[in-house]
Amino acid sequence: MRWTLPNILTAGRVVAAPCVALAFVIFDRPLADWIALILFFLASVTDYLDGWLARRLNKISEVGKMLDPIADKAMVLIALAVLVARQPAKVELAGGKYWIVDASAFAILVPAAVIILREVMVSGLREYLGDVKLPVTKLAKWKTTLQMLAIGMLFLAPLLPQFSGVPNQVENYNELTAGWSAEVIATKAGITMLWLAAILTAVTGWDYFRKGLAYIRRREEG
Secondary structure, three states: OOOOHHHHHHHHHHHHHHHHHHHHHHOOOOHHHHHHHHHHHHHHHHHHHHHHHHHHOOOOOHHHHHHHHHHHHHHHHHHHHHHHHOOOEEEEEOOEEEEEOOHHHHHHHHHHHHHHHHHHHHHHHHHHHOOOOOOOOHHHHHHHHHHHHHHHHHHHHHHOHHHHOOOOOOOOHHHOOOOOOHHHHHHHHHHHHHHHHHHHHHHHHHHHHHHHHHHHHHHHHO
16 A cells, blocks of 8 residues: 555545544534534645645555545535534424424535435445446536535634624524624525535436446346
8 A cells, every 4th residue: 555645635534524523522613613614625625636646746546546535425425414413493382392404404404415315326336336437527526616615615604703793603594693694695605506516416426327327237138
């Protein structure tokens, strides 16, 4: 196993992924938000940097090829899980308290579920196909970029009241009362990008699955 600089950066992204979730277990907010945002930002930068360095230094390796998609999926899926977990809303109904999914949580949960389903299906298909490598399309690269931007924006949003004069950090988006504050704008932008990313994720996932089915039919016919 060759531990080149690109491989170390990729492995660092794998380690950083669960730390995004652990930050909210170990630390209080907003410190946990800062740690998650910084880790996610660094992971997004090294996602580009490790590949660029591998090509630039001629250090492309099988270890890097194996770790890179794992690091990408681990960071995105764990970050989505954290964003969904931050959104429970408690309301009083008929004198009792019930946990429900409010509109803002729904707006994150649905695209997150689409993205997670796609990644699970594609990973299963790749495992079945084995040595058959399907090319990564430009649309798939745009999908990944949009996912990173959306998640980064949603991690940043709760931190913006500190710079916009809003005194208290809210626990869920329904409690925002600052009108079109920086937090509201960032949240809406993040949710919009997340839905767009989910649409691209579904489209690229179907395209990948369709191409994979062609190989499966050939095996069955052969």
